[in-house]
Amino acid sequence: MNIFRPKSRSKLDGVFYWIITGQIWVINALGPKYEQDGFRNNFMPCSVLSNPNESFDFNEVIDCVEKLTDVVACDNCNRVDQIATSVEFVVRNDIPQPFLNGTGEAYIRTEARDLIQKNGFKGFKCIANSGVRTEDYQKNYWYLATTSSLFQVPGVVRKQEDTCPSCDMSPIVCSVCGHWRKRCPVCKQAREIVELNNLYENGIEADGSGWPLVLSSWNLDDAVGGAFGLIVTGELLEFLIEHEITPFAFGPIEVEADQATSEQMERALRVRRMITMEESKRIRPL
Helix, strand or coil: CEEECCCCCCEEEEEEEEEEECCCHHHHCCCHHHHHCCCCCEEECCHHHCCCCCCCCCCCEEEEEEEEEEEEEECCCCEEEEEEEEEEEEECCCCCCCEEECCCCEEEEHHHHHHHHHCCCCCEEEEEECCCCCCHHHHHEEEEEECCECCECCCEECCCCCCCCCCCCCCCECCCCCCECCECCCCCCECCCEEECCECCCCCECCCCCCCEEHHHCCCCCEEEECCEEEEEHHHHHHHHHCCCCCEEEEEEEEECCCCCHHHHHHHHHHCCCCCHHHHHHHCCC
């Protein structure tokens, strides 16, 4: 089943950006695969790794063990997500990067966490390293998650494809959170689903800024979770760049503002920023 990118009725740019933390993304996040998938990528390096007289190296987290619990993410389709309640991990070395990456996870240094919290930004959930280590720097990093999430705009499915071929259960795509059921919730039959992020149903190419998110599902946090890992407001992204809380890859996410409340719209207009790679160079101190 092909799921096509939906067209927004009331598009609002610059409100949210996805970020993926870690120096290793200077290679991976700028690769051609991401462009082919319709994502526009930028990368903010870490200044402590920018000295041309030093050999290239990066820090990362390894051997992370998480204790997870299930939470219902959508009452309509009963989609269940897993969130970490405790973690134990090892930091590879003592290069003082504000952001680190693990295998699909993000980590933040204490000084960067404190600066974000001191300036009133909300939504990040920081979990301490529960492992006992002799090196102090091992305890100077926190597992980084979010306390809330945003729903996606439901994708478009042609004709009668949004029905299970085995038991006729419909819909496969949740009409509330946009989740794509790869396995029928009734007969459990698996189904191949292809996300056509940069193509509309009529065959017209989309702009490729990431699958639209629903502004009306926003709880006004500055950092939220979603289909793109960590998601931050334009205002928080500007702050991270300005204060060199890096390294991370980032890119824009389209927002569907239809049916948003007046409070959501007013805050969205306050936090939106149009940040490109060229703009990030202006924001970041020399």
